Amino acid sequence: GEDVEQxxxxxxxxxxxxxxxCTYTDSSSTYLYWYKQEPGAGLQLLTYIFSNMDxxxxxxxxxxxxxxxxxxxxxxxxxxxxxxxxxxxxxxxAGNKLTFGGGTRVLVKP
Amino acid sequence: xxxxxxSPKYLFRKEGQNVTLSCExxxxxxxxxxxxxxxxxxxxxxYYSQIVNDFQKGDIAEGYSVSRExxxxxxxxxxxxxxxxxxxxxxxxxxxxxxxxxxxxTRLTVT
Numbered sequence: 001g002e003d004v005e006q007x008x009x010x011x012x013x014x015x016x017x018x019x020x021x022c023t024y025t026d027s028s029s030t031y032l033y034w035y036k037q038e039p040g041a042g043l044q045l046l047t048y049i050f051s052n053m054d055x056x057x058x059x060x061x062x063x064x065x066x067x068x069x070x071x072x073x074x075x076x077x078x079x080x081x082x083x084x085x086x087x088x089x090x091x092x093x094a095g096n097k098l099t100f101g102g103g104t105r106v107l108v109k110p
Numbered sequence: 111x112x113x114x115x116x117s118p119k120y121l122f123r124k125e126g127q128n129v130t131l132s133c134e135x136x137x138x139x140x141x142x143x144x145x146x147x148x149x150x151x152x153x154x155x156x157y158y159s160q161i162v163n164d165f166q167k168g169d170i171a172e173g174y175s176v177s178r179e180x181x182x183x184x185x186x187x188x189x190x191x192x193x194x195x196x197x198x199x200x201x202x203x204x205x206x207x208x209x210x211x212x213x214x215x216t217r218l219t220v221t
Contacts, residue, residue, distance in 0.1 A: 042212035102152040
């Protein structure tokens with residue numbers, strides 16, 4: 001089955017850019033997603049990219065997709081303390097299912 | 111307001127008891143999902159349903175059961191057969207492709 005990997009932790013200074021990375025094994029997904037989870041809460045859909053795109057920008061968020069290397073990234077510009085959370089990448093699979101990475105915990109330091 | 115509700119937010123049970131977690135959505139979504147999240151880990155799919163009166167097992171269905179009698183509702187029962195039921199349970203729904211929307215979650219503690 002699909003294997004989706006993320007680094008566990010990222011620390012960044014307020015105002016800097018954050019880059020969260022995700023690698024995967026199966027290239028058949030049509031949609032690739034980024035979700036945000038704040039402590040004790042559900043997951044919030046941040047953005048997504050179609051597999052036929054290389055980049056998508058949405059305000060402070062930029063998603064980059066390198067299909068050759070099977071690498072997905074989320075860049076958050078001008079990171080704020082409210083961006084501290086766990087970020088999950090997720091790949092669309094058959095039957096409307098999603099395969100999630102293990103999540104990257106982002107800590108924004110003032 | 112449209113959305114997904116899960117109740118209760120916190121649930122405590124004694125070992126050996128079955129417990130049912132509620133998930134309701136008013137988004138008119140056809141598909142609904144249940145996930146389990148353990149501390150420091152990602153989400154694992156328990157069960158999903160793409161249409162009323164039909165559901166499929168996910169990756170970790172053992173010890174769980176579901177029903178889908180109404181489009182809006184997808185309750186999850188954690189049975190006494192589930193060996194390690196303490197976890198954070200998340201319900202989600204979707205209409206097209208894979209874009210899923212999540213409820214706020216229920217934290218179940220079994221002692």
